Amino acid sequence: MSGRKTALVTGSTSGIGLGVAEKIVSLGHNVILNGFGDAEAIEKLRRRFEEQYGVEVHYYGADLSKTAEIEKMMEECMARFGAIDVLVNNAGVQYVAPIEEFPAKKWDLIIALNLGASFHTIRLALPEMKRRGWGRIVNIASAHALVASPFKSAYVAAKHGLAGLTKTVALEAARHGVTVNAVCPGYVWTPLVEKQIPETARARGITEQAVIEDVLLAAQPTKKFVTTAEIADFVAFLASDAAAALTGAIIPVDGGWTAQ
Template structure:
């Protein structure tokens, strides 16, 4: 029987790449996220057609616990099981802390941290009962280091790493692993949106943001590729990764080696 994965925030960027990789590795996948309905359906059909896996879609707003519960319920009804959870959904705001909008702090913590807790809470028991499960939290290099003007995001990602370690310990004797992938800068829609915000916050050009802020942090001077993250996620879901748990895995071009 095919294993089933929920990948949150998977209608674009990193999440979409991970969903593609897991489907390609033979897993059924439930997509989740926002976007134009026709584009999401095109992604769903394309992934299913290429992989032969069954691919669904649920539009749950990951800031709302009741919507997360509905996502889990629909996934179980459609696929009969949930074996893998990839907590990838994320939002971002870049602003000095004295100007940081309170409502954006609440939203970022809800989507980037609390949503992962709720999704694991609702799926962990069946993984333990089955004796096999994988939780992958897409954190960030910002789970390990900080940057100015990103107080909520950095706080949430540091929290995700703590959650990762706790879940790993609770699943260790039950065949359930939990790891955090910590990408550096990937040229996703989320990062593209940050460029003008960061330029405004720092009073520099957008070109300078890419050159002197984003890629300056990564010694390779190159963006991380979505396909590289998808391949790592697929490996973590394999039996070869059964003894990898509770870890933070940087994919950051050497950023956190400083």
């Protein structure tokens, strides 16, 4: 990212997205935050980023499961900054249950937020990226874009779909200076993963400690959670000029999970 750029990071008020947003502002780029949370805490975060790093930071609380709200957010971002140079699609939600017990409304929400939102942000950001001849799109997928786990039908379906969307848009944008890649984290200790633990314990009929040791970290040969800093550093690389030849890649950062 030579020169100051503007990045939109969805789902950036906590977890991986927050780590990515802070990494990008620390490199001297403007950031648009998006996500849910306490309004006062988010405003405090926004001000801290601006004061600490000397960049512009704006927040849009759009509900990305709703197309109209995505379109309004993107329109306002484009009007303010002229373009979104770096788009990081990170917003996501999870629900764990056997498929015969899986609520239809949860399926619809997960598909809309984990897959549909990325389609909408990409279709709205890409034309200006192509016109300018430079852009970076990084989709935060999951190891579940490459492999499946029981009781996560909607999430696995959405993340596999995101991998396909990534490859397709990469091909469409390849001659326009725009790269499109997907990062596939293993288990990262975030509020999303923490929330899964009691749900998975109920679904499997085991203790929460057993979920951590025998389900989550059992999948990762390193026996360690991936850190938000590791994901943020890798996203920053993908958004850099050094990664210009890397596009259409579905890249695991998962402690060896998908190598098995």
